[in-house]
Every structure is written in structure tokens, then in C-alpha cells.
Amino acid sequence: MLGFDRPGWFALFLFYPLLIWARFLWRGRGGRMILPHAVWAGDEFRPTHTWLGLCVILSEFLFWVGSAILVLALAGPKINQREEIHLSRGIDIMIVLDQSLSMGARDFPPGNRFDAARDMIHDFLDGRSGDSIGLVTFGSQALLRCPLTSDYAWLLDRLDEIELRELGDDTAIGMGLATAILHLSDSSAGEKVILLLTDGDDNAGELRPEMAARLAGSYGIRIYAIGMGSKEGAPIEIDDPDTSSVLRGHIVTDFNEVQLRSISERSGGRYWRTDSPGTLDVVFQQLDALEKVERWISSRTTSRPIHRSSIALGGLLVFTAYLFRRLVLGEIP
Secondary structure (H helix, E strand, C coil): CEEECCHHHHHHHHHHHHHHHHHHCCCCCCCCCCEEHHHECCCCECCCCHHHHHHHHHHHHHHHHHHHHHHHHHCCEEEEEEEEEECCCCCEEEEEEECCHHHHECCECCECHHHHHHHHHHHHHHCCCCCEEEEEEECCCEEEEEEEECCHHHHHHHHHCCCCCCCCCCCCHHHHHHHHHHHHCCCCCCCEEEEEEECCCCCCCCCCHHHHHHHHHHCCEEEEEEEECCCCCEEEEEEECCCCEEEEEEECCCCCHHHHHHHHHHCCCEEEEECCHHHHHHHHHHHHHHCCCCCCEEEEEEEEECHHHHHHHHHHHHHHHHHHHHHHCCEEC
16 A cells, blocks of 8 residues: 655645646746747747657656656655464365366356356355465365465465366265375364365275264364255266367266265264355355354554655656757757
8 A cells, every 4th residue: 555754745736737837828927938949830839740749748748747756756655565464373274176077067057066166165265364275186086286375376276277087087085085184184273174075976096985084083174065966967068088079968966965964074064065056155155154263363564665766767757858858859948
């Protein structure tokens, strides 16, 4: 935010209308005249060419703008930056996102399930501050995409790089949870949470979700699970990289709700099922309200003076206007 140490100097701008009137409108002011011979037209001083007229206008503009910036410099401009310092630890949250084939089902208009989940994660992070958040994705395998970080912009960049089916077409929920637990196990935060978004039944990987839930409970990690997909099924479109064609079909979501509810409640978390963008938004709002902790925050304001750069810019503009009138217009004092 821009601020000023000596704003009283702005009173000089009150004289600008008078000075501009005296410069351009007061015909009987007398005194010494400055004659730009390059614009001599025989019986009066007017530009003989269009480009000379533009030079006259430009030189006047540079002079008045430059002088205004110099007045601004007298007022002591500075950039004030307010910084929030978190004195207490927030929540450590690991987001576990399904990127298997079925997440391409298009029952979350205008996009598919994966796009809807990604959009909601964007909105979720916009409402957080002071928390460390990481990202794990899974298909047939699981992969850490982003370790716990408070740099949400960097995390969202990693999220936006992900494409469906990069880790296979199957659904290894247990492996996704285990990867997240591994990176939360050493956390010193008072609250540790896993947010699981999936539309499938666990059918791959070496570790079952029930075992992962018991492991999470031993580390004090709560699992919040969101099952995505309508019970009636949905159309699906998948790009086939082998044939460069688009595969179209219809998919019926048949994930194990009993399993997802069990692993959530066993770890002290909660389970929701969503079948539309609206209900998904409501779920994220409830989740955001559930996982809040009281934080101690200190504010610090720092100032960076910019009067030197203002003097340099204003002086450069005034000097450029002088060069225009002497070298281009050929003024003779």
C-alpha cells in the first residue's frame, strides 16, 4: 500500500491550475519569450508539420508530468507492506485425490468428477491460512505430488499439472492413504487430517483401506472421505493415447460406501457422498468449518521508501522535455 511521510507537500498541486493557465492561456503575461524556431511559420509560431506539433504536445506533457512526480517525491512516498506472522501451529492437511479412469465421468457439469474435485480444492485453499497442506494422488499406484507446504500457489500449480490415468486405471485407495499417512506421521501439528476424494472401490495396491485407517488412528490422523458420483451412472469420455481417439461410454459408480464410512469413523473423521457440484460445494464448506483451530497471529508493517526513484523518474521526464524543446524544436531563449 502506498503511503507518504510528508503529505503537506501536496498543497503545491493547488498552484498547478494557476501555473497551467499562466503558461497556456494568459496572453498578456509579458516577460522573456522562448522562441522555438523549428515551428516558425512566417508570421506566427505554429508547427509547420504534424510531427512537430506532436513534439510540442509531448514536450509539454513530459514537463508537467515530470514536475508532478517531483512534487510527489517531496511528499516522501513509501510502500507499506503488512505481514501476518502465525505464532501458533495450524492444521496439517494431506489431500488424497483419485485420478483413476472413472473420475472422467461427466456427472459434475460442466466438467467431469476430476475437474469438479480440483475446482473445489482451489476454493478450499482460498479459505485457509496458516495450515500446512500437501497433495497425494492415486490410480493403480499412489504418488506424493506436493509435500506439506504453506505455499498454496505452488501446490495448486502441481494440482493443475495432473491428468487422469497417469497412475493407471484402477483405484488403490489404501496405497493413497498410506502415502499420506507416511508424510503426516512425523508432523508435530496438534491436528492432522487426511481429505480423501474418490469415486471408486479399492481394487489395487498391497494395503487395504481398513489397515490404513487403523494406521491413521495410531498417529492421531483423522480421515474425511468424500465419495463422488451419481447412483444412476454417467457418460464418460477418455482420450486414448495409443490410438489418439476418444473413447465414449457410460459408467455406473459402484464404490463401497460402507468401507469409506468405516475408515472415516474409525479414525475420528466423517464421510459424505456427493452427486453434483452443488452438494460437493456444501461438503467442502462443512469440512472447512469442522477443521478450524484458534491461532495467535501477529501483524508487522514494513515500509520501503521510493522517493529516490520518484526523483529520478521526475527529473528524467523534465530533462527529456528540455531536450525535445532544445534539440528537436530548436528553442532560442
